[in-house]
Amino acid sequence: MFLPQIKTAIPGPKSLEYAQKLALVESPGITYLSDKFPVFWQKANGLNIWDVDDNCFLDLNSAFGVAGLGHGNAGKVVGEQALNLIHGMGDVHPPKVKVDFIEKLVEILPANLNKVILSCNGSDACESALKTVQVYTQKPGIIAFQYGYHGLGYGALDLTHKPHFRKPFEQRLSGPTFHAPYPSCVEELEQSLEIIQEIINENKNILGGIIVEPIQGRGGVIVPPKGFLKELKKLCEKNNLLLILDEIYTGFGRTGKMFAFEHENIVPDLLCLGKTIGGGLPLSICVGSSEIMSAWGKSNGEAIHTSTFLGNPLACAAGLHILEELNKQDWPALIEERGQYFQAKLKTLKSPFIKEVRGKGLMLGIELVKDLKTNEPFTDLANYFLEKCLEKGLIVLTCGKAGHVISLSPPFIITEQAIDFVVKQFQEVFSEFEIIYKHEALVSFNL
Numbered sequence: 412m413f414l415p416q417i418k419t420a421i422p423g424p425k426s427l428e429y430a431q432k433l434a435l436v437e438s439p440g441i442t443y444l445s446d447k448f449p450v451f452w453q454k455a456n457g458l459n460i461w462d463v464d465d466n467c468f469l470d471l472n473s474a475f476g477v478a479g480l481g482h483g484n485a486g487k488v489v490g491e492q493a494l495n496l497i498h499g500m501g502d503v504h505p506p507k508v509k510v511d512f513i514e515k516l517v518e519i520l521p522a523n524l525n526k527v528i529l530s531c532n533g534s535d536a537c538e539s540a541l542k543t544v545q546v547y548t549q550k551p552g553i554i555a556f557q558y559g560y561h562g563l564g565y566g567a568l569d570l571t572h573k574p575h576f577r578k579p580f581e582q583r584l585s586g587p588t589f590h591a592p593y594p595s596c597v598e599e600l601e602q603s604l605e606i607i608q609e610i611i612n613e614n615k616n617i618l619g620g621i622i623v624e625p626i627q628g629r630g631g632v633i634v635p636p637k638g639f640l641k642e643l644k645k646l647c648e649k650n651n652l653l654l655i656l657d658e659i660y661t662g663f664g665r666t667g668k669m670f671a672f673e674h675e676n677i678v679p680d681l682l683c684l685g686k687t688i689g690g691g692l693p694l695s696i697c698v699g700s701s702e703i704m705s706a707w708g709k710s711n712g713e714a715i716h717t718s719t720f721l722g723n724p725l726a727c728a729a730g731l732h733i734l735e736e737l738n739k740q741d742w743p744a745l746i747e748e749r750g751q752y753f754q755a756k757l758k759t760l761k762s763p764f765i766k767e768v769r770g771k772g773l774m775l776g777i778e779l780v781k782d783l784k785t786n787e788p789f790t791d792l793a794n795y796f797l798e799k800c801l802e803k804g805l806i807v808l809t810c811g812k813a814g815h816v817i818s819l820s821p822p823f824i825i826t827e828q829a830i831d832f833v834v835k836q837f838q839e840v841f842s843e844f845e846i847i848y849k850h851e852a853l854v855s856f857n858l
């Protein structure tokens with residue numbers, strides 16, 4: 412691991428050049444381009460990223476929660492696989508490695524999660540789950556949660572809540588989907604469960620399932636109170652609904668357990684996985700029991716649910732390798748320990764704008780507000796923080812309903828030395844901001 416080394420202004424001259432080129436050829440609305448953003452990546456290893464200007468960064472987000480075991484971990488295996496077989500015919504003449512991967516995956520899952528549908532993106536896995544609910548229950552209705560995130564394909568988008576993503580496409584979002592409040596503390600639990608019960612009572616004939624993230628990631632690293640998932644499971648059992656856990660972010664150790672459902676001792680009916688398992692290759696999974704998955708019936712040669720790259724050999728080889736690596740040591744315990752260390756250090760940060768530091772394992776968030784009394788989200792500070800961190804060689808993201816939460820989900824291999832360094836840099840950013848903010852307040856009040 413290297414500590415950041417910044418050699419140019421950020422973004423450097425080459426990054427700026429690439430931004431200009433990209434603006435000419437990529438549809439607007441995809442990559443965010445400004446005079447402060449982005450840096451264009453050239454190579455990566457472990458915790459580090461190097462950009463086209465040879466600046467070295469620390470990745471505190473595992474590139475969207477993907478590089479759990481570090482960047483490049485599966486590189487050699489993927490390279491070897493590529494020399495043998497780069498592409499197969501996933502549901503017609505599948506690559507052998509698809510079988511090897513699935514066999515290994517079900518070994519680490521609870522016994523009744525034993526039938527798998529592979530796909531490429533997290534969004535696809537959620538759509539496999541949605542379709543499974545339909546074929547099994549014959550009912551289309553789903554309860555999802557406010558500020559839940561399940562991806563942006565039309566099916567998954569209908570589960571995702573944030574108006575920013577939904578609004579332009581509302582006309583094609585047919586549902587029926589009901590968004591219940593996601594409890595962020597014990598006090599909110601009862602009301603959330605009551606609303607879910609009401610939705611169930613009023614829509615019994617059309618409801619097939621509930622989809623939930625065990626910890627909301629893009630929604631703002633919201634950790635629900637203990638017992639929430641257990642209560643959802645009970646409600647599902649009582650009302651013949653399927654419980655879908657979206658562990659695309661939380662799965663494979665991220666929260667200090669191999670799967671976040673282990674924190675609550677429950678097993679979902681359907682489980683969606685992605686991100687870490689592909690080691691950087693596009694790989695996602697929906698898993699269910701034999702009984703539930705049997706509702707799909709046998710393929711008659713023309714599968715009603717598949718895609719060109721289903722079971723892609725490179726992705727499956729990477730997945731198999733990641734599973735083998737995860738088996739080599741007690742990663743969840745290590746993640747739990749590192750996570751506690753990181754969280755404790757973050758709690759020493761001094762800023763009048765930090766409402767809360769929270770999270771589980773190495774899925775952490777810092778919520779920023781303008782005023783601790785009004786709790787008004789401080790989105791500008793979050794954006795300032797992002798830019799200043801980038802200038803210091805730290806890659807972080809924002810999340811939350813107003814983009815006011817700093818999202819930290821570093822590779823599991825992060826060291827205490829790196830954490831100490833990072834928190835020191837964070838403090839500098841907060842302290843510098845406080846000075847600017849106070850100064851601007853004085854100027855604007857003409858004092």
Ligand SMILES: Cc1ncc(COP(=O)(O)O)c(C=O)c1O
Pocket residue numbers: 475531532533534535537560561562563624628629657658659660685
């Ligand atoms: C919980 C969760 N579900 C689904 C998705 C969508 O995954 P993808 O962007 O790979 O489609 C994400 C992505 O961040 C996620 O965090």
